[in-house]
Amino acid sequence: MGKMEDGMLVSLVLVVEAEREAMLPPYLGRASHAIFLRGVAERDPVLAERLHAPDERRPFTCSSLVGARLTRVDGELRAVVSPGRPLFLRYTGLTAEVSEHLVRWAEAPPPAVEVDGVRLTVRQATVDPAVHPWAGQTTYPALLRKTLPTGEPLPRHLELEFFSPTAFHSGGRNVPLPLPDLVYGSLLEKWNDFSPVTVSPEVRRFAQECMAISRYDLSTRAVPGKGDGMQIGFVGYCRYTLLRADPYWVGVLQALTDYAFYAGVGYQTTTGMGQARRR
Numbered sequence: 347m348g349k350m351e352d353g354m355l356v357s358l359v360l361v362v363e364a365e366r367e368a369m370l371p372p373y374l375g376r377a378s379h380a381i382f383l384r385g386v387a388e389r390d391p392v393l394a395e396r397l398h399a400p401d402e403r404r405p406f407t408c409s410s411l412v413g414a415r416l417t418r419v420d421g422e423l424r425a426v427v428s429p430g431r432p433l434f435l436r437y438t439g440l441t442a443e444v445s446e447h448l449v450r451w452a453e454a455p456p457p458a459v460e461v462d463g464v465r466l467t468v469r470q471a472t473v474d475p476a477v478h479p480w481a482g483q484t485t486y487p488a489l490l491r492k493t494l495p496t497g498e499p500l501p502r503h504l505e506l507e508f509f510s511p512t513a514f515h516s517g518g519r520n521v522p523l524p525l526p527d528l529v530y531g532s533l534l535e536k537w538n539d540f541s542p543v544t545v546s547p548e549v550r551r552f553a554q555e556c557m558a559i560s561r562y563d564l565s566t567r568a569v570p571g572k573g574d575g576m577q578i579g580f581v582g583y584c585r586y587t588l589l590r591a592d593p594y595w596v597g598v599l600q601a602l603t604d605y606a607f608y609a610g611v612g613y614q615t616t617t618g619m620g621q622a623r624r625r
Contacts, residue, residue: 353486353542355608356445358452359478360435362411362459362466364427370462372423373569375410375618377461382408382437385456386447393443403539406444407610409436409480410510410618411461427464435459436480436621438608440540449473449483480623482607486541489604493597500591503560504603505625511567511579512612512620520577522566524584527554529611533602536609545598552595561585569619577614583625 387394397404413433414425427433439445455471475482506529514521514528521528530553538544564582571577588596603624610620 352442354442354445355438355440355482355484355486355489355605356448356473357436357438357480357482357608358448358471358473359481360437360455360459360468361470361472361478362433362435362468363431364429364433365458365465365467367426367428368464369419369424369426370411370414370464371570372414372416372425373410373618374425374461375408375569375614378408378410378435378437379617381435381459381461382406385451386444389447389450393447397444403536404616405440405540407436407438407440407608407615407621408618409434409621411435427466432469433466434478434480438610440536440609445483484604484608486537486543486605489601490543490597492604493600495593495597500588500593500596501600502588502591503585504557504588504599505583505585506603506606506611506622507583507625508564508581508611508620508622510618510621511569511577511581512622513577513579513614514612522578522580524559524562524564524580524611526557526559526586527551529553529584530557530599530602532611532613533605533609537602537605545601549595549598549602552590552592553599556590556592556595557586557588557599559584560587569614577619579612579619 414427439448452471452473455468458467472481531550534549562584564580569577607623611622612620
């Protein structure tokens with residue numbers, strides 16, 4: 347495989363299946379994160395060490411294990427996995443270096459991965475959106491090119507689906523609400539950290555002043571944190587109405603809306619939170 351195009355974005359989906367029936371914790375973002383780092387370390391220990399460095403914005407995301415049947419046992423929520431029931435794990439790369447690793451993983455996936463002591467056979471690995479709706483490949487410039495003015499009327503609405511619990515840190519507090527400036531400010535920061543093409547930091551102010559929530563269907567979810575702590579996030583969808591139809595700002599917001607599929611939204615996107623996509 348040749349060198350990855352600068353600014354490459356990749357979403358890898360591993361379709362997996364349990365080799366035996368088992369009960370697991372309902373949220374396995376940290377276990378998924380460990381699988382990702384082990385996979386990187388096998389091919390590039392130096393990169394794995396760098397991705398694990400503290401206080402750095404991470405150029406990747408990891409999902410939790412998706413598709414298990416949830417049930418309550420003695421009042422506690424558990425995830426039931428069993429042979430014959432397909433599940434999936436998803437990893438995205440926000441730089442060419444990480445994306446190249448994910449493409450190689452898709453070409454030569456491991457035979458199995460282990461989650462919380464349960465072995466999961468890897469049935470399929472893909473970065474092709476025609477094969478799985480959560481897989482994909484693009485570039486930062488391509489996302490911007492899609493939003494160039496065409497002479498058609500500018501869209502007045504943007505919608506995002508928040509697939510896994512999403513939340514923000516703002517003003518020293520946890521904010522489990524998809525406020526426009528928090529959503530698009532989060533996407534803007536990642537974009538300008540990792541993209542070869544930067545966009546104006548005024549996007550956050552435009553989102554705050556010129557976007558309004560016009561429709562939503564959201565519910566809260568609790569995610570285990572470190573120790574006995576819990577993180578409160580939201581899942582569902584939100585529609586934003588643009589109060590000003592300015593071609594530049596609308597174009598950038600369109601690109602950031604598509605970028606959410608790869609970058610995730612909010613915090614702890616490397617341990618399963620903030621999985622999102624355009625609705």
